[in-house]
Amino acid sequence: MAGQVADKVALVTGGASGIGQAIAELLAEQGATVVVTDVDELKGPDVVTGIRKAGGGEAIFLHHDVTSEERWAEVVAEIKRRFGRLDVLVSNAGIGIGAPSIVEMSLADWRRQTAINLDGVFLSVKYSLPLMRKGGRGGSIVLMSSLAGLRGSATLAGYSATKGGVRLFAKSVAMECASAGDGIRVNSVHPGIIDTPIWGKIPAGGSASGQNAPIDAQELARMATPLGRAGEAREIAQGVLFLASDASSYMTGAELVIDGGMFAGTAVRRT
Template identity: 40%
Template sequence: MKRLEGKVAIITGGARGLGQAHVRLFVEYGAKVVITDVLEEDGTALADSLGENAIFIKHDVTSEAGWKSVLETAEKHFGYVTVLVNNAGIAGGFANIAELDYNEYKKVMSVNSDGVFFGMKTVIPSMLKAGKGSIVNISSVSGLQVAPGSPNAAYVGSKFSVTGLTKMAALEYATRNIRVNSVHPGGVRTSIVDPVLFDDPKILEPTPMRRFAEPIEVAYVSLFLASDESSYVTAAEYKVDGGMTAK
């Protein structure tokens, strides 16, 4: 039996990079996956390549109405949702607090924090109907401590928010067979990072393993948390950071 057989998953920000790694892995291991993203062309192509076990929905995670539409479509196609991976996120530009534009601050917080809140608020009722569920919120090492290279206060604040929202939801639904955990990557080799940085000794110095993670290395942690193998794991923080936060 495949590790995610019988599960229906929504994965946000799933068209590229870290999200795409999650989508491909989850389908490989038996889940039916709803891919959401603002990148319609990439998301549609990905869903088409995966066949009947994946569909794509263009989706802005900052819209509560959009979340409701995603859930309705997911339930219509596949049934009650039992896995949610809140992966969509943005970094924003590098800026100190005194130079950080408030509109930029609001944009980062809206995607990274509000998007996670709306996702859980919308999908948990479907999980309650199913009688089970696992939520994986993709935070960051910057959601545990102010990590080297964090771009700005909005990003750090939003990721700390994700960590707190995860724990609160985990406690609220611990007796309802819904588990909620957070994953905290360090540097990951995706298109949102300048490739020049991947091998920069100064950038890699804070990471004991001296490299960025491949997206699949993060996705495998989420796979474990989404599966029944982690049935006694909730409110946990999984660091995938090459040892960065051990210092």
């Protein structure tokens, strides 16, 4: 079918819900063959079923713990066996663990968050890049960072550390690919407050505060975002589609910030 990413094979990690699901659905809608991976074996297949019913590109689901090097080798081998190539990698899987103070964050939480948000991204590139290069058609790697990867947050120091690492990892791999002349572009995406299920998993005061009420993303965005609302997962997916497509052919090592204006500054709304 025609579309902005027609005839491309794309891998989307963390694709069973939230931003990952929106990305997988939009890439398929625009003609890509999409490999959706996630640890959620209940929702993941449902995403693929929805894509097929919508009449988009082909889609499959693979169970995938992004912290497992062995599983990464298996996932990429399966993509090679089924499709023979990989054109787009969207390394989206991630978690957020808040703490009222860095001194109250456990080493176990620090390591778990780092394993998924940073080690998982490293492994995604390590194992996907050779297959992308073998295809000889260039390609696009999109690494999901965050607004928290561009500026600090008093209760998300560990999360910011991982997302800041993703930002510079993307730039370094972009330079490596440019030096190799392989035609593969690498960019990072930095969402602000997006209304997805991840907010229900982050206690308002952090896990050590005793405040277990989940964060209300819409209320938080109303107070903190110049545009006065939380973003939608599909709005991030639109940015990823742009980076995955040939429309962004002159972009590499860049940061795509989609945050309702939060990084730009403070605005006083008159309505």
